[in-house]
Amino acid sequence: EADIYQTPRYLVIGTGKKITLECSQTMGHDKMYWYQQDPGMELHLIHYSYGVNSTEKGDLSSESTVSRIRTEHFPLTLESARPSHTSQYLCASSDGTTYNEQFFGPGTRLTVL
Amino acid sequence: QQPVQSPQAVILREGEDAVINCSSSKALYSVHWYRQKHGEAPVFLMILLKGGEQKGHEKISASFNEKKQQSSLYLTASQLSYSGTYFCGTERMDSNYQLIWGAGTKLIIKP
Numbered sequence: 001e002a003d004i005y006q007t008p009r010y011l012v013i014g015t016g017k018k019i020t021l022e023c024s025q026t027m028g029h030d031k032m033y034w035y036q037q038d039p040g041m042e043l044h045l046i047h048y049s050y051g052v053n054s055t056e057k058g059d060l061s062s063e064s065t066v067s068r069i070r071t072e073h074f075p076l077t078l079e080s081a082r083p084s085h086t087s088q089y090l091c092a093s094s095d096g097t098t099y100n101e102q103f104f105g106p107g108t109r110l111t112v113l
Numbered sequence: 114q115q116p117v118q119s120p121q122a123v124i125l126r127e128g129e130d131a132v133i134n135c136s137s138s139k140a141l142y143s144v145h146w147y148r149q150k151h152g153e154a155p156v157f158l159m160i161l162l163k164g165g166e167q168k169g170h171e172k173i174s175a176s177f178n179e180k181k182q183q184s185s186l187y188l189t190a191s192q193l194s195y196s197g198t199y200f201c202g203t204e205r206m207d208s209n210y211q212l213i214w215g216a217g218t219k220l221i222i223k224p
Contacts, residue, residue, distance in 0.1 A: 031210055040198065042115070043155070043214040050210070058211070090154060099168050100143070100210055102202075104154035 003027075006091050006105035013081055014113050021076045021108045023091035032074040033102065035090040036060060043090065049074055050096075081112045114139060116203045118215035125191050125222050133218045135201030136183040144177055144184040145202040145212060148195075155200060159186065163206075188220070196222045 004025040013019060025032070030051045035043040045058030049068040063085075064078050074093075078085060091105040116137045123131050135144060143162045146169075147155035159169030161177035161184055169175065174187045188195055198219045202212035 033211075040217070040219070042200065042216045043202075045211060045213075048211060059213070094210065096210055098162070098166070099160045100204065101157050101160055101168070102145070102212065103157070106154050 004091060004093055004103050004105040006089075006108050008108060009106060010109050010111075012111045012113065015080075015082055017081050017112075019078050019081055019110075021078075021089055021091075021110070023074045023076070023105055024072050025074075025091075025093045025103070025105075026072065027093060027095070027103065028071065029093035029095050029103075030071065031094040031096045031100070032068065033092045033094075034058075034064075034066060034074070034076050035092065036062070037088045037090055037107075039088070047076065081110075083112050086110060086112050114205075115213055116201055116215040118199075118201055118218050120218060121216070122219040123221070125220070127191060127193060127222055127224050129191055131188045131191060131220065133186045133188070133199050133201075133220075134183065135185070135203070135215055136181070137203050137205075139182065139203075140206045141177075141179075141182050141203050142206050142208075143204040144175075145204070146173075146175060146184075146186050147200050147202065148197045149200060149217075150197040158199075191220075191222050193222050193224065196220055 044060035046062040047066040146158040149155040
């Protein structure tokens with residue numbers, strides 16, 4: 001079954017730690033996205049990719065980085081976590097066709113102490 | 114450039130109807146509608162394209178006024194399962210697959 005996965009689902013870490021949030025999809029989609037969302041608020045695009053070796057920053061300034069070495073994998077890394085990074089991080093993918101419907105993973109809820 | 118959604122919140126009785134609106138100041142290629150329940154990921158409801166094409170669930174209807182850059186989502190005969198926050202995501206003509214999201218409309222359905 002085609003799907004999009006994120007790990008971990010929940011993460012509590014201390015300030016200054018380096019973390020990587022994983023995102024994988026089995027749909028063969030070229031387009032992938034990372035969003036940051038505070039509870040009950042809108043989604044903010046922080047990174048996106050149009051394919052392997054393609055990454056761009058989104059509208060929301062972020063201290064994170066991403067990589068796209070394989071089509072199915074789009075990890076997000078925070079080199080030094082801070083309390084201001086506490087939020088939910090959602091990964092999504094789309095096939096980039098006419099409708100460009102985005103499919104979302106279950107999200108990672110990050111708490112930085 | 115963020116689209117404006119209205120109303121911010123709606124409380125309905127089961128069986129009642131609701132309309133949620135989304136408007137943009139920029140020329141749009143498409144409008145996407147998603148529903149998100151607390152603690153879950155957004156779920157696709159409907160996509161409306163410039164030119165009239167649309168794709169979505171059978172029980173959901175929506176419209177897109179290209180002259181006004183406005184879209185409306187129509188929820189009829191609401192059920193308890195319709196509760197959640199509804200987001201519109203707009204794709205501008207020059208944005209190349211990126212969506213800009215509205216602030217959301219919270220819908221509460223009471224029995």
